[in-house]
Structure formats: structure tokens, C-alpha cells
Amino acid sequence: MVSKKLNTGINNVRNVSRYIFGQGAIQELGDILSMHRGPMDSQVIFLVDNYFATNSHAIGSLPVEHSDQLIYVSTEDEPTTEFIDQLIQEITSNGRSKACAIVGIGGGITLDTAKAISNLLTNGGRASDYQGWDLVKVPGVYKVGIPTLSGTGAEATRTCVMTNQENGIKLGMNSDYTVFDQLILDPDLTKTVPRDQYFYSGMDAWIHCIEALSGSYRNPVGDSYSIQSIALCREVFNSENMMSDDNRAKLMVASYLGGCAIATSYVGVVHPFSAGLSVVLDIHHCVANCIAMMAMESYYPQHYHEFLGFIEKSKVRIPNSICSGLTNAQFVALYQATIVHEKPLINALGPEFKNTLTEIHVRELFERM
Numbered sequence: 001m002v003s004k005k006l007n008t009g010i011n012n013v014r015n016v017s018r019y020i021f022g023q024g025a026i027q028e029l030g031d032i033l034s035m036h037r038g039p040m041d042s043q044v045i046f047l048v049d050n051y052f053a054t055n056s057h058a059i060g061s062l063p064v065e066h067s068d069q070l071i072y073v074s075t076e077d078e079p080t081t082e083f084i085d086q087l088i089q090e091i092t093s094n095g096r097s098k099a100c101a102i103v104g105i106g107g108g109i110t111l112d113t114a115k116a117i118s119n120l121l122t123n124g125g126r127a128s129d130y131q132g133w134d135l136v137k138v139p140g141v142y143k144v145g146i147p148t149l150s151g152t153g154a155e156a157t158r159t160c161v162m163t164n165q166e167n168g169i170k171l172g173m174n175s176d177y178t179v180f181d182q183l184i185l186d187p188d189l190t191k192t193v194p195r196d197q198y199f200y201s202g203m204d205a206w207i208h209c210i211e212a213l214s215g216s217y218r219n220p221v222g223d224s225y226s227i228q229s230i231a232l233c234r235e236v237f238n239s240e241n242m243m244s245d246d247n248r249a250k251l252m253v254a255s256y257l258g259g260c261a262i263a264t265s266y267v268g269v270v271h272p273f274s275a276g277l278s279v280v281l282d283i284h285h286c287v288a289n290c291i292a293m294m295a296m297e298s299y300y301p302q303h304y305h306e307f308l309g310f311i312e313k314s315k316v317r318i319p320n321s322i323c324s325g326l327t328n329a330q331f332v333a334l335y336q337a338t339i340v341h342e343k344p345l346i347n348a349l350g351p352e353f354k355n356t357l358t359e360i361h362v363r364e365l366f367e368r369m
């Protein structure tokens with residue numbers, strides 16, 4: 001049943017406890033960890049995007065000690081609950097001391113993985129036990145997030161998105177305990193990101209915020225974060241070099257503020273369609289958003305044209321024709337995986353959103369992608 005009302009109040013918000021921002025900030029990691037290493041629990045678990053397994057120069061040498069584990073996380077697929085469970089198995093099966101800290105270094109996938117591992121190590125059970133709202137019972141292991149890609153806002157949010165392949169549910173552990181204890185925001189770390197990836201993920205921040213500001217459920221806190229995040233994204237993506245030192249710093253801040261914005265508001269029409277593409281066609285979140293945005297002229301006319309301007313400036317290509325030749329069953333699955341996201345759709349279109357987003361209309365929109 002479609003709920004008629006959304007909660008628009010500001011709940012008792014938990015933000016990231018601490019953050020360092022600035023070029024070279026990653027060098028502070030060793031000192032931060034040494035404050036948390038104890039005699040009985042000295043182990044730090046580093047979860048690092050596997051891109052850095054062969055490009056370690058891009059993050060410099062990590063303060064990994066003898067008692068620690070360094071695990072490279074594959075970012076080929078977005079996290080599944082099964083993957084998280086396997087990782088827990090791997091981390092705990094070698095009889096080492098208790099972990100005193102988890103460090104996630106990477107994009108949204110790696111940061112979300114670090115959050116989930118931290119919660120599971122102290123709460124026990126399986127990842128799928130905690131998919132939902134406020135199901136995590138006790139604080140996770142102290143966790144440090146170090147983003148190497150800007151836009152998803154994963155560094156700021158109280159969730160970690162995972163897909164449960166048994167029931168097809170893509171849902172995170174929404175909990176105050178999922179929030180990072182410490183962030184290191186070092187714009188030097190996004191220097192080597194491929195241009196198209198940089199654009200797609202940067203657009204995630206912009207899309208979060210334009211959706212929030214276009215919705216009917218608003219509040220002054222969410223609006224303020226969104227307005228400033230959009231302003232920074234505009235400076236970055238209207239400039240001649242979106243990846244200059246200054247622009248990478250600005251986008252890192254825009255990503256953080258965008259994450260804070262969605263924590264107190266709702267997204268709109270783009271994210272549900274993007275989720276459909278991710279669930280049915282395995283397309284990663286940020287590029288899926290950009291693909292969906294290309295069919296959103298009727299819902300966000302002004303932003304659609306602004307988006308085309310960003311594309312022209314950056315000369316990045318958005319994949320197209322991805323829904324041509326799909327089967328009827330795939331279109332039905334796309335419709336269902338889109339329409340299930342009631343909260344953002346109510347925010348954007350009102351409680352009767354299904355009158356607008358009919359199965360035929362949804363299919364037409366997908367056919368344009």
C-alpha cells in the first residue's frame with residue numbers, strides 16, 4: 001500500500017564525528033589509528049578498492065602493521081549481502097586479535113563495504129539481518145572512511161547499500177551506527193580517477209540535490225546542504241577543467257554535503273529509474289543515474305538542459321540505447337524495480353504517482369535510455 005505521508009521532520013541526526021580535509025590529509029591516518037590500537041585489540045582492517053592494488057602510488061604507503069589485514073575489494077559488482085558475509089568469514093577465520101579499527105579507502109562500494117563489515121563484526125549474524133531501519137543493535141568497530149571518488153555521499157550517510165540476491169532487495173543498514181567515526185577527505189586521492197567515472201559519480205551528488213529541491217517534502221537543513229552542493233557542482237562542471245586541483249577539492253566537499261542533504265530529505269524520479277537499471281541490468285549506480293537523467297526532460301526540464309550542458313563541457317559520453325532489444329519480461333522487471341521506490345516517487349509526484357507512472361509510460365521512458 002502506498003503511504004500517504006512522508007516524514008519531513010528532522011530526526012535526531014547523527015553526522016560523521018570528525019573529518020580532516022585537505023591535500024595530503026591521508027598522511028594523518030597513521031597517527032589517527034595509533035590512538036585506537038590497544039594491546040589486546042591492535043588489529044586494523046584495511047578495505048581498499050582493488051584499483052589501488054596495482055596503483056598504490058595514488059594513495060601512498062598505508063600505515064599497515066604486522067597485526068593488520070589489508071584486503072582489496074573488487075568494485076566490479078556493487079556489494080551483495082552474500083559478498084559481505086563471505087568477507088566477514090575471511091576476516092574472522094584466521095584467529096587474529098580483535099579489530100580496533102576498520103579503514104575503507106575507495107569509492108561508494110568500498111566505503112559501504114567498510115560500514116557493513118564494521119557493524120557485522122560487533123553485532124554478529126548475517127548482513128541481510130540488518131537490511132532495513134535501525135536494526136543494528138550495538139556500535140560497530142571504529143571506522144575511518146577515505147573516499148577516492150566524489151559524488152555518492154557514502155562518506156556522509158547512515159546507510160550502506162547492499163543487494164540481497166535471494167529476494168532481490170537492494171537495501172542498506174540504515175542506522176546511526178553505520179555513520180563513519182572519522183573521515184579523511186584528501187582531494188589528491190581523486191587525481192587518477194578516469195574522466196568519465198569522475199563525471200558520473202560527481203553527477204550523483206548533483207542529482208541527489210536537484211531531486212531533493214524539486215520535491216514537495218522539504219526542510220531548511222536539507223535545502224541548505226542541497227543548495228550549496230549544487231553551487232559547487234556547477235562551478236566544477238561548468239569550468240574548462242573539471243578535474244583541476246581546485247575542482248577536485250570542491251567536488252569532494254559537494255559530495256559530502258550532498259550525502260548530508262539526502263540524509264534529511266528524499267530523492268525523486270531519477271533514482272528509482274536508476275535503481276531499476278541497476279537491479280535488472282546490473283548497471284552501476286552513478287552511470288545509471290546519468291542514463292536515467294537522459295529520459296527526464298518532462299520531469300526536470302530545466303535540470304535536463306543543464307545536464308546536457310555539463311556533458312557538452314566535459315565531453316563525456318553517456319551510454320545510450322541500453323534498453324533497445326530488451327524482452328517484455330525485462331521491461332516488466334524494470335517497471336517493478338522502479339515503482340517499488342515509493343518514498344522518492346511520492347516526494348516527486350505525490351501519493352497518486354502510479355496514475356502518472358503507468359506501466360506503459362515507464363516503459364516508454366526506459367526505451368529512451
Ligand code: ZN
Nearest residue numbers: 152204208285
Ligand atoms: Zn545516488
